[in-house]
Amino acid sequence: MQGTRLDTARIRAARRVIDPIFLDTPLYRCEALERVLGCMVSVKLETANPVRSFKARGTEVIASLLAGDGSGAVVCASAGNLGQAIAWSGRGRGLDVTVVASRFAPRAKLDRIRALDARLELVDGDFDLARERAAAIARHDGIRLVEDSLDIETCEGAATIGLELVDAAPSFDAVLIALGGGALATGVGHVVKSLAPQTEVICVQPLGAPAMTLSWRRRRVVTTGSTDTIADGVAGRRPIPAVLDDLLVVADDAVLVQEASIIAGMRMLLDHAGLVVEPSAALGVAAILEDRDRFAGRHVVTIVCGSNVDVDAYRRWVGAAPVHGS
Amino acid sequence: MQGTRLDTARIRAARRVIDPIFLDTPLYRCEALERVLGCMVSVKLETANPVRSFKARGTEVIASLLAGDGSGAVVCASAGNLGQAIAWSGRGRGLDVTVVASRFAPRAKLDRIRALDARLELVDGDFDLARERAAAIARHDGIRLVEDSLDIETCEGAATIGLELVDAAPSFDAVLIALGGGALATGVGHVVKSLAPQTEVICVQPLGAPAMTLSWRRRRVVTTGSTDTIADGVAGRRPIPAVLDDLLVVADDAVLVQEASIIAGMRMLLDHAGLVVEPSAALGVAAILEDRDRFAGRHVVTIVCGSNVDVDAYRRWVGAAPVHGS
Known part of the structure; x- marks a missing residue:
């Protein structure tokens, strides 16, 4: 792997200054989700802490x-x-x-x-x-x-999730990561590509906020005029060049998903995993829903990165009939 | 403390044969809940695992x-x-x-x-x-x-939650435990009263399924003719004598709560903690709601013991307007 701004030894050192309440978060297979998604699905849950996100x-x-x-x-x-x-x-x-x-x-x-x-x-x-x-x-x-994603500590903190993922056995075929400013994607991606390079690093962004994905695809910063997504946590327009450089090294793919898939993903996480998540945290499930063949039979892990939702909005999104099957 | 059927050394040994995926579960203060409940509230979350309960x-x-x-x-x-x-x-x-x-x-x-x-x-x-x-x-x-609660291993397994609670700092003023057959209450209660005896052990049962609580109060087994509660996980009619004997040793109190309080508790856990829980897991919050003065300013921990709900029923229970304050 080419170099990035991250360093695995520094990431290991970061673990030692993080309150343990944020570390070693639940990581488990969710078979009820697997039956509706057609692949093995593990959840890395970053919401069961005092701030309800990985940040x-x-x-x-x-x-x-x-x-x-x-x-x-x-x-x-x-x-x-x-x-x-x-x-x-x-x-x-x-x-x-x-x-x-x-x-x-x-x-x-x-x-x-x-x-x-x-x-x-x-x-x-x-x-x-x-x-x-x-x-x-x-x-x-x-x-x-x-500055989120630019300041290396934000990436190193997020990268500690990667350490917890590569320590898991068996290893994963792919990790699905919400892509916004890029701290989570470059942090986790750096660790995964360094220590478990066979695992595919797939970043997922809403079609309505595609700046970083478009930048990754064109290998240069692409800014957009506005965003249009419920996934407020990843809705940026101006990618940071240094973060894009790292993302170009560590991401195997960056995909864009529709709003309807994000909502379907939120519903599935509620109905089949009992998890309330914010839209950004459903991007991984949305990516599976939009490309089932790609993931069929493989073992993917999706990072459920946050659960800070306005309850009224959440009820609007998921309040319809439960999702059975797809 | 008088003896119970449980033994702390055996409980520590039990930890070594339990898949780590079920151990060292999240334990964290939830300040958003604290503001509406008027006391310090920590959540011990037993739902983020492959079976969505502590069992x-x-x-x-x-x-x-x-x-x-x-x-x-x-x-x-x-x-x-x-x-x-x-x-x-x-x-x-x-x-x-x-x-x-x-x-x-x-x-x-x-x-x-x-x-x-x-x-x-x-x-x-x-x-x-x-x-x-x-x-x-x-x-x-x-x-x-x-036999749940009678077989000592079911109590010892549950008791490993107690080990994780007494290791926490600062210590808790009270632990709120859902009471059904009694494995969770006697297991956690044994450890808490052995290792952190200043912490109050409070068992909570629905008014509609009060057999064990009535038995604890009368110090002899009381059976009931039927149950009437949405808290299906704790709805027993025939307490087991040996379990009651242990409960008499370890429980400082056993309280009964109304169905409306259980539902309000489920709503609060959704609205203020982002947690989907089954009714039994809301008993602790229900107990606080019914006796705010008792808990005011104290630090309580509530064991969120399961999240296996029928989604349709869950939506009916919590689907109304969000709970602001109480």
Whole structure:
């Protein structure tokens, strides 16, 4: 494998500063899902923790570094999950946390950021506008800007999931990873391609927010004008060049899925696995639904990366009749 | 503490024969629940595994013993979760598994028992009738009868949850445990009262299936004529004397809750924790809802013991408007 910005020894070291509550998350086969999806399916569950997403793996690394060097304040842009995670990690270490988010982000995510004692600033635009605003705050206040996927600690934290996957036996034929900014995909992908290269690394993004996938396919950054997806956690328009470079090394494929498949995936995870997930966490199941032949009989693991949904919206999405079969 | 049938050294030994996929389950504070319940709430999550309940901790112990002594067949009565668990544990060890259940048990539980290659026999009556039928099969066929809560391995398996709770820091003020046959309550209770005696052990049962609670209160076995609760997992009528004896030693209290509180508890776990649970797993939250003053400001842990629900029934129970506050 070509080099990436990640380093496996550093990822192993990251495990030692992450609160164990976020590590060694459940990983198990879900046979009820297998019967409807036609392949062996293991779930890597990143929702059973205080922030209900995988993001704290990275923010624990960041916050421990900041606390260690005496930094008192940090600002980040967030689609919602990073903000909760940095608020949680920062609160425990006495950091002053500011989160910038879109006012269109799910209310549950925004409420939980506030509840974790972070300062929350809303922008009248999308995640990429929040990124600009967070950078401006960092410059103005002279405080640390955390940039998801660009800051290597966010990738290293996510990569600890990869360590837990490659330790599993038997090994997987493919790992399905939600693709947004790329921290999860490049982090997990780096570990998988380094330590279990026979496992296919497949990134999954909504058709309505395809910037990183299009960039991966064209091998250069492609930005898009707007996004149109319920998968708010992965809805970016402006891929980061350094992250794309890593993704080009570690991803075997990047696929785009329709909104209807994301919703069907959420329903299947509820009906057959008893799991409430946010749309981004259903991308893996959506990818199987859209290409059953590709996965038939193989053993895939899908990272269920978050469960922060507005309950009303969730009920609208999955409230129809249960999904039997497909 | 007076003696019980349980022994902490044997419980520690049990951990070594249980598939690790069922051990060291998530244990985390849920602040969103805390805001609506008025106390510190930690969740011990027993649903993120292949059988979606804690029962496999016990069946792993049983199946490993049976496989070790060359026994080839086993029969048990089950409300649904034990049957799935013994089917899972038995399949992996080449055992021939028969499960007897009520035909009124949730369809999802029955379907999953069959899907795990067990022979399923339905009786036209409740769980206690299934117990009689399972005993008759065992006598007739000369095979091992597994009796939930009476067979010490079922209690020892459940008790491994207790080991994980007492290892947590800080310690808990109270642990809320669903009470049915008593394996979970006596197992966890034994460990907690042995190793963290300051923690209050509170058992929770539905008003509609109160036999064990009434027995605990009167210190003698009280049977009831029928049950009337959606909490199918804990709906027994005939407490087992030896189990009651242990419960009298380890339980600080046994409380009864209304059906409306169980449903409100399920809704709160969905709305504020993103967890789908079966009714029995909401008993702890129901107990808090019915006696907020008792728990105000204290740190309680509730064991979310299962998530095997019929999705249609679940939607009926929690499908109304989200619960904000109470």
